[in-house]
Amino acid sequence: MRIEKVLNNNVVLASNAENKEIVVMGRGLAFQKKAGDEIDQAKIEKTFIMETQELMEKLSELLKGIPPLHLEIADEIVQYAQEELHTKLSDNIYLTLTDHIHFAVIRYEQEMGLKNVLLWEIKKFYPDEFAIGDYALKIIKEKLNLTLNEDEAGFIAMHIVNARQDGQEMQDTVAMTEIVNNAVNIVSYHYGIRLDESSLNYTRFITHLKYFAQRMVKKEIIPSGDDFLYEQVQIKYPKAFECANKINYYLQETYHTTLTKDEQVYLTIHIYRVTEGTETKKEKS
CATH class of the missing domain: 1.10.1790.10 (PRD domain)
Known part of the structure; x- marks a missing residue:
């Protein structure tokens, strides 16, 4: 597997055996590497394959400016949600949820809490998704050592709701x-x-x-x-x-x-x- 584009020291864009573009993550995976170099298979920790080329391009662009750990957290939340809901979520959630987590962390660090005006409705009308959002806060606490409030659980729940449905x-x-x-x-x-x-x-x-x-x-x-x-x-x-x-x-x-x-x-x-x-x-x- 060869590197097509280095996004940062831990994330690269590559092609798999089916010639599909994938995002490959691993600690130090791309250190002192460039396009065309072979990927050290032993350093691969996670791979992401999007449904469309457009989504893949957007994901690779997003990962240029955010910590890869935020994508890993989003992936763990998505995997948990799919198990709990017994359904496949749209790959677009990797973009929206990763981006949301990234800015939620920034808001937390800058003490700029965002009020979720639909929190009551989300709790009442989407209890399963809210429970997933609540669990997501535990994942974020474990991975980033910061405590987000239930407003964020509501926001994450709506990302799950959106990913289950078309426009x-x-x-x-x-x-x-x-x-x-x-x-x-x-x-x-x-x-x-x-x-x-x-x-x-x-x-x-x-x-x-x-x-x-x-x-x-x-x-x-x-x-x-x-x-x-x-x-x-x-x-x-x-x-x-x-x-x-x-x-x-x-x-x-x-x-x-x-x-x-x-x-x-x-x-x-x-x-x-x-x-x-x-x-x-x-x-x-």
């Missing part, structure tokens, strides 16, 4: 996240309370919203209408029904989508359950 899917995910988040906010404002996120009814409510949002974004909602149940919940749960109407108005104004009568029935029941007893508690307080 359109990511747009859909953002839309679904906004729908769920805004629906929860509408309920909270309507009742003047903070919902109990630890309750089983809250979990059921969020799950219902997520599946509804997914069907709505993918245009899989089937028009329906059970007039009897619709009239019954309107009479039995008037405040929850009024709240469901507010969510319906939000969807009409923002996404030009109207809840079916069946959806309004289910949503009203979930709203009632997740807020049940709150009026009594407010009266006592």
Whole structure:
């Protein structure tokens, strides 16, 4: 295996047996070496093969200005994520996550913390990816001896989410996240309370919203209408029904989508359950 380009003392661009460009890493691998020299196989610690030539070029360019250890950390996180999620992540994550880790370290050293405004949503809607982000902080602590906060765990989680999806899917995910988040906010404002996120009814409510949002974004909602149940919940749960109407108005104004009568029935029941007893508690307080 011959060196095509020396990126730094520890990283080179080379070609494998299939004549594909690869990034090869190892301590002192390229010390006093130049293009055309043979690579000492005993010094190879890690190799990276990207899906496309474009990604390979971007990775080699990125590695010119950052410590190779940051790529190694990103790779360890990616390998862990793929095992936990049982899925292959896009190779693009090696660029985005390595770059993010590098600047997270710089921000830490300069005491320039970056607030993750979507942390709550990430924790609630992407718990598996957030758990991976949390584990990533342990890897960074072990490798770099610095402690990043959970805002960074949230950022890393979103890199994982992005790597699982193509561009359109990511747009859909953002839309679904906004729908769920805004629906929860509408309920909270309507009742003047903070919902109990630890309750089983809250979990059921969020799950219902997520599946509804997914069907709505993918245009899989089937028009329906059970007039009897619709009239019954309107009479039995008037405040929850009024709240469901507010969510319906939000969807009409923002996404030009109207809840079916069946959806309004289910949503009203979930709203009632997740807020049940709150009026009594407010009266006592």
